[in-house]
Amino acid sequence: MGKFRDIQDFVRLSRDSRDLDALRNLIEDTTRTFGFRYFLISHHVNVLGPNVVQLSNYPEDWSNAMRKKSQFAVDPVVRACQKTAVPFLWSEVGRVISLSTAQKDILDGASRAGIGAGFSVPVHIPGECTGSGSFAVASGRSLDEATIPSVNYVAAFAFEAARRLLLRTDKLNFDVDALPGLTERQLDCIVLMAQGKSDWDAGRILGISQRTVQEHLDTARRRYGVGSRAQLIVRALFDNQIGFQDLIHT
């Protein structure tokens, strides 16, 4: 069984990975030491291209089926990662989001494809769409929860190693510098608006006038170059300037 020393080795080796294949093998070796059969380290986007982090050893059939059905958008793990910053067991995903029938089917389908019990670590980097690292044992095996406090590091360090490899080849399509600079105050106003608060309510909560709230939102819209407040919310969410958890956990 893996020891914390294996994680420290992984941290050092992942930093020096020459390419994505070497990194993929390294992740596989390290996670197997801890009893995990499958992993998936990825940004959450439906388009699988070379321009986002996407490393996995999931069964081919399962990955293809998910892609074909365009189920990525309803994937319960993806949804849950957008709502929390804390690692969670798949068996407890129902505590993070309420599962629809379609989402329960996905979890059952994964199990039939050989992917057993697992856990996921959300990865939120400002200016990029949400990502995660997931680790699973083979179907029928039991997951040793004592490994999670060590293995969860693999998600963050593997994700970063992959980002650096992609950035080096200019393949990562996120340009943080191109993000409109919004102040914390403007973000506060967007979050309150997205929670359904009126400008007047938002002003009361923030201790500023209704007029000032309106000005903050107008400035933010101009910085994004969008006409409506709905577009502003969508863009701020997509860019991770605000999170779903800001809007839902009120």
Next chain:
Amino acid sequence: MVYAISHANRFQFAHELDTMFRDRKRVFVDRLKWDVPVVDGIYEKDQFDTQDATYIVSASPASGDHQASLRLIPSLKAHMLRDVFHSLCEDGVPVGPDIWEMTRICLSPSLGRAEAREAFGRIWLGALEFGLDQGITVMTGLTHGPMFSNILAAGIDIEPLGPTKLFEGLPYAALQTRISAKVLERDRVRLNEPGRVLSYHPLIAAAA
């Protein structure tokens, strides 16, 4: 302007420190809801803000208002990893004359995202310069697990010191980063900052 503010030169930076402790309250208490002590209702100060602490502070050249800061404490003195979070270190808390702890990284809520990133880059370089001035080779620290990716994405090579542990439902991690002239050189290039950013004295603008 980036300053190293310690017990010895603190009187020259009364405004910078005042606005720093106010911003720390706004960020850590009001925004992040940390359960940490508040002094006079407006300052966030804890038991480790003592005469042993040195603050690396980026302040507005015009107003002296705090923009970004972090706290450095010698590991031979009372500090968070040794006194509160030692269970996070698998092989014991790293302690020695060349090891200091970095905590309370705070970016002023009044900065935009791009400004905040630049201000963070300045205090990071300032901390490296201070570290090399003092013969520091290792900076330790701790973080919530979820912040880990942010630190890595900021370009800092961190090493975890032990498995994460849950405190009040959040996974915490102890970590360290090794510093050297080489790291400073690399990060100056990365952050597009050719020369030294750190000063121990208020800089008085030359008359035109």
